[in-house]
Amino acid sequence: MYTLWIIIVPLLPFLKSIPTSYFVFGRILDRPLTNCFNVYLYLLISPYTVEREDMAKGSYEKAIVSLQNLLSEKEELKPVVAERIDEITTELQTTGCNSFDPVQRIKTGFYYFKTEIYDKNPELFEKLKKGQEPKFLVFACSDSRVSPSHVLNFQLGEAFMLRNIANMVPPYDKTKYSGVGAVIEYAVVHLKVENILVIGHSACGGIKALMELPEDGSESTDFIEDWVKIGLPAKAKVLAEHGDKTFKEQVKYCEKEAVNVSLANLLTYPFVSDALVNKTLALKGGYYDFMKGRFELWGLNFGLSDPCYI
Template identity: 45%
Template sequence: MAQLSLGSSPIYKAKFARSTIFDPKLKFLEIEQTQLGFWNSSKSNMALRLQASTEGVALVQETTETTPKLINDSSDSFTEMKNRFLSFKKHKYLENLERYQELAQAQAPKFLVISCADSRVCPSYILGFQPGEAFVVRNVANLVPPFENGPCETNAALEFSVTTLEVENILVTGHSCCGGIRALMSMEDEENSSSFIKNWVVVGKAAKSSTKATASNLSFDQQCKHCEKESINNSLLNLLTYPWVEERVAKGLLSLHGGYYNFVDCTYEKWTLDYQKSNPKQETGGYAIKNREFWS
């Protein structure tokens, strides 16, 4: 564990060692001054130690109370967070203690959910997942990069949930008014940028191209909405580029689903990718879906 005390830092120790080892006179002077200071202050130190032993709690409280509060809003936010946590502990954790003790030993979720990082679309809150039911990955615009793009946090979580946890369902869920998709649709073709956001959302460029080809007559806002759903299906197809995902889907051990949450009118669409091993895409360049549902 890192030490915050200056006296314990390696740099401090190294400097002190050099000053005492290479300058004997300085070392003797420091010892002499230390001894003199010790004898002169022994009485006052004794009094302070006595006061600390009898009023230690009061001294700590005084220090705490006089600490300046620089960010009042943050303090208020964490006070509310504390109250929510204690409420969770009382009404959820302790009332279901046996279940949480089981989860402390292992997890066996049936779902991997890939959702947007947008603060308005927490999948557990919207879809009611309870602890242990869903392994959740959240990123900007709920994108799944293809296998050939190389390692990233999203496919690391994908690998773990599929190969180790052996989830039975992957749900890629998007949402209305997605800022990540809007950034994708606003980008110029072949744009070079140092922006982390743009370099990430370009993963969805196939969805953007498809949207431009089929919805060019629509307004920009309508094109963004179209791309929000098209991007979900593009991510479902990207999932099949991972060998261990494609293998389990082909064996019927894993299903791939898309979902779209419209928080403007609180509706949810759900569908399943109809996997065809020989050709996951149709001749028209589209894809087959099944079990489409609309929840309202």
């Protein structure tokens, strides 16, 4: 629990937007205001101060009200405090600690997209304005290192995607897994994708969690363990066929076998099986090894024919 003496940094935008401003010194205990340093702010511009203990007991809203009351009483402090706020803001932004600025990262990211992609591909974006016609539905892991758009160079409008822990596709269940079912139904029935690709990957934390599930069924997380249990058939097969291997090797086997479990689960969705029978849909499994920079691709035959290595 953080001990809040005075709320300062969260109020900077607020204080800049109001007619008057006032600060007393503040500090947040037990955790620095940035990743790199503790910030102590001093601005003793009046004999009137806010009692720190009272502020600590109050809520964020009470702090704002208290400051507003002080500001209304000390009209003459406007120019002094406005100048000091600018100094504090500059200090926080220029401290030499290589702090990460998420807002600036978002701005620069979109600026690059706008100038280098959007503005340079008017025909593509005119087409996308009219709708989408993706050829793929892709299931991939949420892992930040394995974005399919980068790994397979998917362009905008080319792949409808769902990313989750360990790239799992659960079996058909209108109650428990309706979110996943909605994605599959929309992609197959309405977008009429021609391919569903499930991509596993190396060093998958979700698969490692699956392999580490305790045999007694106990759980230590709210969602993760229950979710990765979708892959229990893969774990069972790996332990039966590769019980003599090291745990690290078993995890690698399971990373691929869990893809096959997801492909099998896709067959439990009526609109998927119907599309397969009508030959309007194909299911494919993939495995991206970012340790070696390799990609493996196979079909729904579950190893009956050789996979394609890229």
